[in-house]
Amino acid sequence: MKGEMRLLSVVCAIALLAVFAQTASGAPTPTPIEIPTPTPTDTPTPTPTLSADIADTCAAPRVLACGETVYATIDSATAEDPDSLNDGMRDQWFVVNGPGQLLSASTCDPFTDMNTVVEVLTGECSNLRRLGYNDNDAGCAISPQASNVSWDGTFGVTYRIRVRPLLNTMTIGRYALKLTCEASLPSPTPTPALSTGIADLCAVPRVLDCDETVYANIDSATSADPDNLKDGLNDQWFIVDGPGQRLTASTCDAFTDFNTLVEVHTGECSSLRRLTYNDNDPGCTIFPQASTANWDAF
DSSP, X not given: OHHXXXXXXXHHHHHHHHHHHHHHHHOOOOOXXXXXXXXXXXXXXXXXXXXXXXXXXXXXXXXXXXXXXXXXXXTTOBSOOOOSOOOOOOBEEEEEEOOSEXXXXXXXXXXXXXXXXXXXXXXXXXXXXXXXXXXXXTTOSSOTTOOEEEEEEOTTOEEEEEEEESSXXXXXXXXXXXXXXXXXXXXXXXXXXXXXXXXXXXXXXXXXXXXXXXXXXXXXXXXXXXXXXXXXXXXXXXXXXXXXXXXXXXXXXXXXXXXXXXXXEESOGGGOEEEEEEESOTTOSSOTTOOEEEEEEO
16 A cells, blocks of 8 residues: 555656646747837027127128128118118128138028028228129028128228118018138239330331230320321320231230220321221130231231
């Protein structure tokens, strides 16, 4: 009997062990819980503080420095400025003294939310001359209705920058105006001295040598020359002896600043014969209203 009980205990122990093993090996693996990654949020860019001393008159403009950005609204701008433009537009004014660099005045900035016009002018308020103008800068992807003007900021020259809305019906809006000063401008070419002996009479012309350049102005020229042309034109006269070569007489030069005519004549002043004539040399890219005459002097 005792032997049977021992056998039963062993059998039960083995059975219990088998049940435990089956339970441990057959238990399902728990599915992990996915924790979503939080989406980062962009920190909003703070709105810039409006700049002080924004000027509403041409006579007392706000001074701009290279690299400076000013933030302004057009809300308080008026059209009562007594400048020479007289276009009735509401505007605000800035000024910069030329530093001898390439300058840019631009409203291309996320702060700008209105259709701006930027103008650059020189001269006194009573006699303004527009140097540059822009409405809608095609290169500004931030704000297509922003504007940009670039110009050569000649050293010592005063430039007035005018910012206004495209239309006076735009009574509210804001803009940022940045002044950029880029590479220095090359030193200007010195103006040549006026040549001496420039002649106003056919009978006493100024002698020209091959490859010589003379510099003159037409200010004192008259039409009282007793030549046989009798065209009533103010003129000045030069002479060259034919060297047996093809010759060219041209006013195509950076010094020339008015619409010139060049004529070549032979004969005496009382019986001139026109050999060639030119007005506006198409080959002169420096100044299209310059003239060039070519002829054979054999």
